[in-house]
Amino acid sequence: MDKAQQDALKKAAGIEAAKLVTNGMIAGLGTGSTVRFLVDELGRRVQEEGLQFTGVTTSRRTQEQAEGYGIKIVDVDDVDHIDVTIDGADEVDKNFDGIKGGGAALLWEKIVATNSNKIVWIVDESKVVDTIGAFPLPVEVIPFGAGHVIKKFEAKGYKPVLRLDADGKEVRTDENNFVVDLHLGRIDHPRELAEDLINTVGVVEHGLFLNMVDTVIVGDPNGPRVMTNGNK
Ligand SMILES: O=C(CO)[C@H](O)[C@H](O)COP(=O)(O)O
Structure with missing residues (x-):
């Protein structure tokens, strides 16, 4: 898979996941190239459709991008709950164990994730593996x-x-x-x-996120595929 194909799958997963954010929600926003597509789509909905939600970001990079679209961003300590956090991942296996931190944001990502009611990962199909660990x-x-x-x-x-x-x-x-x-x-x-x-x-902190994610949205050439974790 070349980079353009991979980006298309990341974008499809990001756009699909953006549908999970609705008016009035507090949403955790992850970090990475897949999340950039998510934030682009959320920004578009804020600007074109009047979507109103509050974001909690997992890195300064994501905060800058989101605020550039006029998305309201608050500190994690300024909210009493997070409805859903949508983030990328470097690998995920069939037990929903995964590796994160390729973008060096693992600590804030884990803090936001562990304070979220629901965790959703958006990945392209190359990230779904039998055994984690090939990714450092x-x-x-x-x-x-x-x-x-x-x-x-x-x-x-x-x-x-x-x-x-x-x-x-x-x-x-x-x-x-x-x-x-x-x-x-x-x-x-x-x-x-x-x-x-x-x-x-x-x-x-380390980048092992073990059985934390509820849903994985996989960018697949046939359309986004949803994997639901039944063991949480
Ligand atoms: O954990 C992360 C950042 O710390 C990213 O979510 C992970 O590296 C995936 O990134 P990308 O979407 O660019 O492949």
């Missing part, structure tokens, strides 16, 4: 002592790589932390891994 697992790490965290990951065979930008500088999250990507190949025991990562001092 992002881990958000505090800069102080990050070298030691990386050494501990190396000793455990996690194959960590500190994420750098195009200029060779450490990528910083919206919380000014580093991202370490674990090149695991496959993750057979995600719950054990999640437990180990979150108990490592210096780790703020």
Whole structure:
């Protein structure tokens, strides 16, 4: 699949998911190239159809895009609930376990997701996998002592790589932390891994989102396909 085809599938999933946002809702808005299509569609509806909703964003990038359309954005601590959060994902398997954080927004994404009544992911079909882990697992790490965290990951065979930008500088999250990507190949025991990562001092959060999502909307060449999680 070339990039244009993949973008078309992402866009179709984003437009389909935008239908879930209705007047008066508080909606969590994720981060990434698929979510950009979602926000474009929500912005269009705000401007052309008078849709009124309040957004809680998972990154400054999404906040800027949404506010550019005149979408009202508030801080996560200024709402007492979030009706639905729509976000992208890097991988998702048939058990609805997934990896997020390719766009370095995993911490805010997980905070918004865990405070949402419903979580919806929008992905193109290449993200639906049998076993997660081919996509390097992002881990958000505090800069102080990050070298030691990386050494501990190396000793455990996690194959960590500190994420750098195009200029060779450490990528910083919206919380000014580093991202370490674990090149695991496959993750057979995600719950054990999640437990180990979150108990490592210096780790703020990891990109394993295990059985959190309610619905996955998959951009498929035959039209958006909906996968519903019956185990939540
Ligand atoms: O988790 C994320 C950002 O931290 C994204 O949702 C994930 O990386 C998918 O991005 P894209 O839609 O660009 O493929």
